[in-house]
Amino acid sequence: MDILTLLKANIKYKKGALISVAVLMLIVTAALTAVISANDNFGRNLRDAQKSVDTGDLVLMIDEKYATDELLNKIKTDPTVGRMRDVKNLTSFSAVTNGKEVTNRTTFIAFNEKERQFFLFNKKGTGFVTTIEAPGKGEIYVPFSFQQLYNCKIGNTFTIKTNHGDVPFRIKGFIEEPFTGGYFLGVKQVYISTDDYNKVLAGKADDVSVIEQKLTSSHMLHIYQKTGSTLSPGEFKRELSKSSGISDYGTTLSKEDAIGYTLIFNNIGGGILYVFILLLFFIVLIVMGHSISTGIEMDYVNLGVLKSQGFTSKKLRLLFFLQYLLAEGLGAVLGIFVSIPFVRLLGGIFQPITGILATTELSLVKCLLLLAGILLIESLFLLVKTTRIGKISPVRAISGGLASIYFDSRLKAPIGKRALSLSLALRQFTSNKRQYAGTIAIVSILAYFMISMTVLANCMLPESVQESFGGVVHDVALALNDSFQMDKAKEIEKEIEKISPVKGSLYANYKYIAINGEEYNCVIYDDPEQFKSILKGRAPLYQNEIIITEILSDEIGKSIGDTVILSYHGKKGEYLISGLYQSMRDLGKCFAMSLAAQEQLAEERLTDGYIQLAEKEKAGDVVSMLNEKFPSLLKASVSKDEDGIGDMIQLALNTIAITIYTVSILFILVVVNMVCGKMFLKEKKDIGIYKALGFTTRSLRLQFALRFLILSALGSAAGTLMCLLFNNRMLSMLLRTVGITNFTTDFRISTILAPTALICTCFFLFSYLASKKVQRVEIRELITE
């Protein structure tokens, strides 16, 4: 009962500090619950949808010409395979929608109302329609990510270019296609009516003899692992490739890889936010530690009096423990409720990228378990922090308490007439450094994360950084026809030079080639010296050399100096790994070789050309000229950001950065308010003295704010240093999932100055506002009657 009475009184007396702790805990819980729930929802919805549409464990996308009965039988009868489902389709390599060229390969599948092929979004994109209307003549259902990829709307046209003329469709609706419907996947499944499929499209498919195929008959073979098989998805794929050679004939994608690619951004965004939340949790601990220490210091006399009245240290510690735990518990419970709109917000960000319906369920059990863990850690922390109560001597407390004692500091700066407020603020800081250490640590954590996110949000902009991620910087893109040969390149560039000097050119091809039986994306450059993202070793200069990414190196267990067997459409060759590089292509699961090296496997042409102009603004003129002069060789277009991170990703990164900025500012607000409140109580007498000497409220508030400005500047400097030391490592770890294994931060003054200036401004402003209480300090309080 006695403890309850004290608890009530303490909560009332310390409500400011306890509310601050509750608010911080609310932010941490809300952020954690929102991120966990959003990620869980997408993961669950995606898996459920895959189950509903009966996606195979492994899907082989194969041309009609290679889908022989012999191969299909081999697959069906493989001991690892349970069953196989064949989905016939037409694959388009050239299409235009909403006036934009479709960069994905598109597979056309005939709508079948008897089986669940996809889910159809309602017009608002907020749910599914219960009955899917069959597409009519000339109508098409496209994945939801088309809205983001090509700004498509219902009613837009989707035109397939075939060698027998264009075939236009009208977009009837957007679908959730849970296998390849995500933003990052290079193949997209679209659905048309059976009539259109058979009568309009099938007749326009190219014969196998056509070299430049635009529309081909293909199969999507859904292969299911035998029930009870213990093989991992990777092992299943390897085993099947070994026995049937499927990788030599088509593109394979496992269900698990599709999930990985679809949720890639959720995982990156989630990873960043999890690390951020973890650091926020540390901030809560620092703030609580500071609050408890100053609380004990300020209540020193009262605690001594209570001890003299028979309260044991244990009871007093319990008192502190309960009041902070109550505040945290309250914040955590409220945080769960507050997270609901944020789950929706994150869903809104990720739905266009994943193409999966965002739902708003809360992962309550998981979050509550995590929160219990957090509260447990905080409880232990509280127990440790309150040990000081045991050292309070009633006699010492009653005879004057713990007066604030300041010590001489080596950092002591002189007090001068010039910049008097600043020098006094500096003195306040230097004479009581320990008290501010926690605040500096908080600023450094926030600054670190804000700088890191600013770096990440801007990282795709500089060309040098793009190149270091395996991208190709160019102003004009060339889609090369079959008739293109490298000797034509000089002629083409000579014509370009008439309009603008050519800064650089590169001719490439991309295809899936199997390494030791497993298929990976291979980048082929005419000039291997142009691989600029080599991390170790050297470029693949010779005919028997390749370079691989670190991710691929880990996956296949091979590194520099090792040899591998490459196979493509039945041809094989032994190659030496000459280097490791990084590339975001296929999320880092790729390798590269020179055009000469590729000739061991296939005598294929180059498909893509990249021209970098000295006068970028003339790209349009160059494109017009090329399309006019070389229509049989190529189709030129002004560079569109297809290799790098698109607008959507930039937008999502910016959104995460804004979220981190917003949460950081909220934290600053709460922390400043709390620290200011404590400092104000502690320095009330000094404030009164300064007022009695003739300092105005304004100048005292300025002193207060300047002190926080000094703190934030120091914290920002520490955060910047941390960023210089750890940012590359942290981002490399987080971005490994997209293929970046060696993130090199392009530190610019603006990426450091913008967040640190914001932090310092917030600290200065918030502390100035929080110091309004200075106005209420009466000099009368110095009177001893």
Place this chain on the structure above:
Amino acid sequence: MKDIILSARGLCKSYAHNGGQNHILNHIDLDIYKGDFTVVMGASGSGKSTLLYTMSGMDSATAGKVIYQGNTITEFKEDKLAKLRQGDFGFVFQQMHLVSNLSLFENVAVTGYLNKNIPGAEVGKRVKELLEKMGLTPMSKRLPSQVSGGEQQRAAIARAVVNRPDLLFADEPTGALNRKNTIEVLNLLTELNKEGQSILMVTHDMKAALRATRLLYLEDGKITGELTLPPYQPLEEKSRETQVDAWLSSMEW
């Protein structure tokens, strides 16, 4: 005829208390003269400190006015009052109230720096002279917590006079000191008064009261008695004490 340095007219100060009003100062009319060492005495709770703080503008008045150099300072806003404290008025507290993280030198200098009319170098010179005069030069770099109470109070007096104020207010300046330190501080104040410094001090210490050239007695929020004395001479302390004692007895002290 002495010059008036500060006047109170109909000065009242009341506090709300148990639903009613507690009148601490009750329509006080008072003039403080230039060059005087005015000491206000009275029983505990008679309102001595309140009178001092209200007249110095450190506390607001409920009614009435305080006039300084023709200006009603009871109507001053914070900025003007701050300006007054920066140069015209000096203040010494019972509990010294030095800023704990500033050295004695800095505590004195900060007040000087605040005064825009005194150049920084001049402030430094004055502070050095004052600390020398107060015998604080050896400990000028020490923090308040590193010196004795008497030394702290001497530093507080130095701080109060560094801007050469027209009037020095002192609230029980010896109240927290031992006998030896009390005498030191009183000697200092007497010396300053002899050099022309006007002082208004409240005390209930007889020893301190002996230094006055004008004694006022406050009772129930009103000035009920006044005694004028010649400037203090140490040799006449005994007879002075008898005189003051008799006067205080007549005031029912």
